[in-house]
Amino acid sequence: MTTDSNSSSSESDDQNPNSNIDQSLDAIENQLASISMSSHPPTATSLDEDVVDEENEEEEEEEEVEEEKLVSSVNGSLNEEIVAAQAKVDSIEHEQHIETNCKPGSSSSSFAWRDTTEAEPPLSPSSSGYAGERGSTSGGDDDDIGEVEHDGVLGQWVSGKRHPDEDDASVSWRKRKKHFFILSHSGKPIYSRYGDEHKLAGFSATLQAIISFVENGGDRVKLVRAGKHQVVFLVKGPIYLVCISCTEEPYESLKGQLELLYGQLILILTKSVNRCFEKNPKFDMTSLLGGTDAVFSSLIHSFSWNPATFLHAYSCLPLAYTTRQAVGAILQDVAGSGILFALLMCKHKVISLVGAQKASLHPDDILLLSNFITSSESFRTSESFSPICLPRYNPMAFLYGYVHYFDVDTYLILLTTSSDAFYNLKDSRIRIETVLLKSNVLSEVQRSMLDGGMRIEDLPVDPTSRAGPMYPHLGLPRPATDSSGRIRDAHVGIGGPAGLWHFIYRSIYHDQFVASEFSAPINSSRQQKRLYRAYQRLYSSMHDKGMGPYKTQFRRDENYVLLSWVTQDFELYAAFDPLADKALAIKTCNRVCQWVKNVENEIFLLGASPFSW
Amino acid sequence: MANMSHNNLNAKLVLLGDMGAGKSSLVIRFVKGQFLEFQESTIGAAFFSQTLAVNNATVKFEIWDTAGQERYHSLAPMYYRGAAAAIIVFDITSTDSFERAKKWVQELQKQGNPNMVMALAGNKADLEDKRKVTAEEARIYAEENGLFFMETSAKTAVNVNDMFYEIAKRLPRAQTSQNPAGMVLVDRPAEGSRSSCCA
Ligand SMILES: Nc1nc2c(ncn2[C@@H]2O[C@H](COP(=O)(O)OP(=O)(O)OP(=O)(O)O)[C@@H](O)[C@H]2O)c(=O)[nH]1
Ligand SMILES: [Mg+2]
Numbered sequence: 057m058t059t060d061s062n063s064s065s066s067e068s069d070d071q072n073p074n075s076n077i078d079q080s081l082d083a084i085e086n087q088l089a090s091i092s093m094s095s096h097p098p099t100a101t102s103l104d105e106d107v108v109d110e111e112n113e114e115e116e117e118e119e120e121v122e123e124e125k126l127v128s129s130v131n132g133s134l135n136e137e138i139v140a141a142q143a144k145v146d147s148i149e150h151e152q153h154i155e156t157n158c159k160p161g162s163s164s165s166s167f168a169w170r171d172t173t174e175a176e177p178p179l180s181p182s183s184s185g186y187a188g189e190r191g192s193t194s195g196g197d198d199d200d201i202g203e204v205e206h207d208g209v210l211g212q213w214v215s216g217k218r219h220p221d222e223d224d225a226s227v228s229w230r231k232r233k234k235h236f237f238i239l240s241h242s243g244k245p246i247y248s249r250y251g252d253e254h255k256l257a258g259f260s261a262t263l264q265a266i267i268s269f270v271e272n273g274g275d276r277v278k279l280v281r282a283g284k285h286q287v288v289f290l291v292k293g294p295i296y297l298v299c300i301s302c303t304e305e306p307y308e309s310l311k312g313q314l315e316l317l318y319g320q321l322i323l324i325l326t327k328s329v330n331r332c333f334e335k336n337p338k339f340d341m342t343s344l345l346g347g348t349d350a351v352f353s354s355l356i357h358s359f360s361w362n363p364a365t366f367l368h369a370y371s372c373l374p375l376a377y378t379t380r381q382a383v384g385a386i387l388q389d390v391a392g393s394g395i396l397f398a399l400l401m402c403k404h405k406v407i408s409l410v411g412a413q414k415a416s417l418h419p420d421d422i423l424l425l426s427n428f429i430t431s432s433e434s435f436r437t438s439e440s441f442s443p444i445c446l447p448r449y450n451p452m453a454f455l456y457g458y459v460h461y462f463d464v465d466t467y468l469i470l471l472t473t474s475s476d477a478f479y480n481l482k483d484s485r486i487r488i489e490t491v492l493l494k495s496n497v498l499s500e501v502q503r504s505m506l507d508g509g510m511r512i513e514d515l516p517v518d519p520t521s522r523a524g525p526m527y528p529h530l531g532l533p534r535p536a537t538d539s540s541g542r543i544r545d546a547h548v549g550i551g552g553p554a555g556l557w558h559f560i561y562r563s564i565y566h567d568q569f570v571a572s573e574f575s576a577p578i579n580s581s582r583q584q585k586r587l588y589r590a591y592q593r594l595y596s597s598m599h600d601k602g603m604g605p606y607k608t609q610f611r612r613d614e615n616y617v618l619l620s621w622v623t624q625d626f627e628l629y630a631a632f633d634p635l636a637d638k639a640l641a642i643k644t645c646n647r648v649c650q651w652v653k654n655v656e657n658e659i660f661l662l663g664a665s666p667f668s669w
Numbered sequence: 670m671a672n673m674s675h676n677n678l679n680a681k682l683v684l685l686g687d688m689g690a691g692k693s694s695l696v697i698r699f700v701k702g703q704f705l706e707f708q709e710s711t712i713g714a715a716f717f718s719q720t721l722a723v724n725n726a727t728v729k730f731e732i733w734d735t736a737g738q739e740r741y742h743s744l745a746p747m748y749y750r751g752a753a754a755a756i757i758v759f760d761i762t763s764t765d766s767f768e769r770a771k772k773w774v775q776e777l778q779k780q781g782n783p784n785m786v787m788a789l790a791g792n793k794a795d796l797e798d799k800r801k802v803t804a805e806e807a808r809i810y811a812e813e814n815g816l817f818f819m820e821t822s823a824k825t826a827v828n829v830n831d832m833f834y835e836i837a838k839r840l841p842r843a844q845t846s847q848n849p850a851g852m853v854l855v856d857r858p859a860e861g862s863r864s865s866c867c868a
Contacts, residue, residue, distance in 0.1 A: 325740060344740045346688060347710030433709035437697070442713020443744055475747045478716070
């Protein structure tokens with residue numbers, strides 16, 4: 057698999073000790089040589105004012121973040137004592153609970169929280185393929201230079217291609233931390249995240265040379281490490297996808313991102329685009345992707361904020377069970393009449409979806425579909441009817457998608473196989489709209505957006521007693537005023553019970569996940585992105601085929617305690633204060649799981665899911 | 670199939686032309702009275718409707734604003750099939766877009782409905798100093814091919830409504846619409862169940 061030295065590695069044995077590949081690698085390294093990762097250029101003067109400005113901004117933000125963290129750590133540790141005292145009461149039964157859940161499937165040990173890194177001094181860098189973040193040593197460590205920061209909620213992110221004026225000779229281009237390229241097997245550029253594709257022809261040719269050289273040897277190149285850079289390759293017939301990154305994301309994650317990028321391409325063009333290359337190997341595909349820069353850049357952006365991109369699960373907008381049922385019923389009603397899939401979505405979250413007969417929709421398709429629609433301004437202007445291919449459903453053929461926005465965030469997608477179904481679908485939309493308006497669904501959707509999802513501050517002390525439909529939103533009164541039985545008051549602004557900062561819960565059966573809202577101290581988009589990357593690494597280490605699969609993991613570094621727990625039913629990933637107590641953290645995870653189960657009616661789409669058929 | 674009841678006419682209209690020629694801008698000017706400097710490229714096709722009163726009758730246009738992007742060319746028939754009228758749009762500052770417009774005219778002459786009302790719009794007329802296609806050459810081309818021609822500007826609104834009015838006036842009236850050909854007017858299934866959407 058991968059090697060850590062500055063050498064190429066390929067799937068099978070490295071039997072190609074060969075000057076050609078070395079030359080190609082040299083070429084790549086030369087082109088990347090000036091991408092210095094270790095620190096800010098101390099005197100980043102002149103040349104590219106844009107880049108310098110943005111870097112400075114990032115630096116400031118970074119400093120802010122560090123301060124925040126310091127404060128919260130101090131509070132966090134005090135905090136734990138309080139929690140410890142309060143949590144003793146319900147500790148015993150929860151431990152039993154966690155044991156029984158862990159036993160099935162784990163052959164050797166009945167229940168072991170795997171404690172891999174706790175023994176290491178908190179500030180030590182990574183080992184065993186798990187790289188701790190080193191955010192404090194260098195400003196802008198984890199961010200792409202010049203990337204407009206985005207908090208994933210407010211959506212101030214700028215769409216479209218940024219810095220199209222750059223090419224591989226620009227200093228700023230070389231400094232970008234994560235490049236994505238799509239090129240053809242003849243070396244023609246198809247897409248580049250930064251810079252104009254056509255100006256990158258030489259660079260494209262270099263990448264192509266590496267890939268085809270190895271391919272000609274009957275082998276396949278997957279990963280090249282060059283210093284701090286990883287170059288990940290994905291070959292899809294005549295289309296090559298490449299990611300060059302110094303973000304220290306695991307290979308599996310980067311490969312998954314390339315797969316999604318390819319899926320997005322297929323969604324727009326279908327796999328039949330391959331035929332163009334059969335006719336003419338030098339075919340220039342860029343013209344076929346005209347006007348889609350925003351789609352790709354928004355997908356790439358989601359690689360750093362949307363857990364769906366690595367969990368391969370979708371998330372739902374929290375809604376009262378009966379509300380979601382009502383939506384499901386009307387969608388089901390229209391789905392019979394020539395509609396293959398009907399989805400009601402709010403931004404990237406599902407409100408409800410149904411599939412005709414046995415048709416099922418893959419979470420990746422949902423991700424790519426909603427990315428395609430939300431990133432294209434065109435769909436907001438008017439109702440539209442467009443060819444759309446779902447790569448996981450059928451990569452060879454177009455479906456036809458009717459898209460209509462009910463309000464700024466909420467939109468309906470009706471997919472059919474028939475190209476002349478527009479007026480049918482329009483009628484269906486009118487029927488759906490009537491029902492949604494009558495039953496107030498759209499205003500409930502708006503309210504849910506304002507209320508947000510699960511907040512760790514609201515984690516009930518004893519979730520078993522807090523279930524039930526008496527609370528309107530996620531089992532909680534809102535605004536939260538009661539203090540009895542909840543430890544929220546003791547934790548205002550300091551990160552919640554037992555130093556719990558954030559969690560992601562993935563229901564395997566439902567193909568869905570829920571992530572808690574970000575709250576202190578994970579406030580800034582920078583912090584959120586760092587945590588996101590930490591989850592990503594945790595996820596891929598839990599699913600590492602070589603070492604895993606693990607059942608549980610407990611990791612401590614200077615940023616967090618990370619805890620993960622994988623069972624047949626669910627996966628839980630949780631981040632705690634770095635000083636959090638292990639036993640307490642485990643207890644808290646049990647409470648989170650119980651809480652999720654208590655409110656699963658509201659946070660997941662149940663029953664109607666086509667996956668369960 | 671009764672597309673004409675009393676003096677009301679439903680007419681399917683399709684806009685074709687190179688990407689960036691201003692198809693969406695023209696429709697949005699006509700339907701919403703607005704103009705955006707940054708109008709995003711259309712995906713697939715967007716649907717609009719707008720009703721006009723012409724000579725004590727009303728014409729309800731059902732407008733398909735198609736995408737000019739190359740990847741959608743092969744899907745165009747899906748949108749122009751059964752259309753009563755077409756506006757072929759080019760950008761007077763781009764000779765390429767004029768060439769592209771001629772290709773669309775050819776395609777419609779071959780594949781489209783022979784009674785289709787066709788208009789040629791030389792858009793972005795406000796950009797006189799960047800003009801590459803003269804009004805004269807476009808007019809001659811239009812005359813030779815049985816289209817009517819107007820120079821328009823979605824930005825300043827010049828000739829935009831006029832063009833749609835002109836099309837409405839030229840649509841075949843009641844007599845022709847009842848001919849068995851049935852392609853002049855919109856061909857929609859389940860006509861009766863749609864009452865709600867026309868409200
Ligand atoms: N100056 C000027 N600009 C215009 C005019 N009409 C459109 N534009 C601009 O030209 C650009 C393209 O216009 P669109 O309406 O999106 O073109 P389109 O034909 O719909 O393009 P596709 O959807 O890609 O096929 C936009 O930036 C518009 O603002 C016009 O009359 N005058
Ligand atoms: Mg358009």
